Amino acid sequence: MLNKIDNWIDQTLKNYSDQAVSCEKFCSQFNGFYQADFLSNSYYVAIDQLPKPDFPELRQAGFGSFIDMDLEGITYKNTYFIKKGYEGDIALHFHELVHVLQWKNLGAVPFIQRYMEEILRFGYQNAPLEKMAYDLQDHFSMKKEPLSVLNYVQNKI
DSSP: HHHHHHHHHHHHHHHHHGEEEEEEGGGGTTTTTSHHHHTTTEEEESSSSSOOOOOHHHHIIIHHHHHHHHOOOEEETEEEEEEEOOOTHHHHHHHHHHHHHHHHOOHHHHHHHEEEEEEEOOOTTTTTHHHHHHHHHHHHHHHHOOOOOOHHHHHHH
């Protein structure tokens, strides 16, 4: 199933590649948190409905509530999707970029496997990869001293 999800992700990214916007536009806002080269190789797509793999096997495995969850954003590899209307939510961009780094550090299939295991074991809100992204988002939102998100993710993952 992991490879099926990975293939679905690759096709989804290909389908929306012409709508992807580079995150290099956030260089000044995220200075000290994210490196410019990372931002220039990360993308987002504003979309009406977030794409999620809705396979019967995923629902049977207990992911129905996650598939049906109303999220503002979701990340696949170096691209994240956000609902239209949230393009100006800088904290949401920050959060999703944490996930881009997690994908980059773990690799696609290991990320998918770990994320799925964490969702089943801890639930969405308490899944360690999500908690890391929310904690870093809070750090940023509270205007605390910048820290290298890359180093943080590498050390904590």
